[in-house]
Amino acid sequence: MVSHKKLRTLNIGVKELKDDAIYFCEAKNKKGEKMRDELIEITGRELKVLTEMQGFKKGMVRYSKILFYDVIKEKPTVPVD
Structure with missing residues (x-):
């Protein structure tokens, strides 16, 4: 089950990540x-x-006891022609 908590910087829920x-x-x-x-x-x-x-x-994803990931933004995708 994916967490319903919101990411601090993006202000979206974890379950809303693609x-x-x-x-x-x-x-x-x-x-x-x-x-x-x-x-x-x-x-x-x-x-x-x-x-x-x-x-x-x-609002951050825990990686270890002392390290957390603050999700900043989605990486833009480059359309393939």
Whole structure:
């Protein structure tokens, strides 16, 4: 069962993430401070699984005890001609 909780930055529910879409995430610590400058790319399906397995805190997907993913935006897709 996918969490009904809302993501902080995107302001949508976890269950509203598209499975095959790729999302940009910021890695943050428990205090919400950015851990690295680069954005992480992860699929919606993986984010949903992480939410089920690891949990959710303050609108962020828990990755480990000290690392959380703040989902920033969906990666734009390039149409194939």
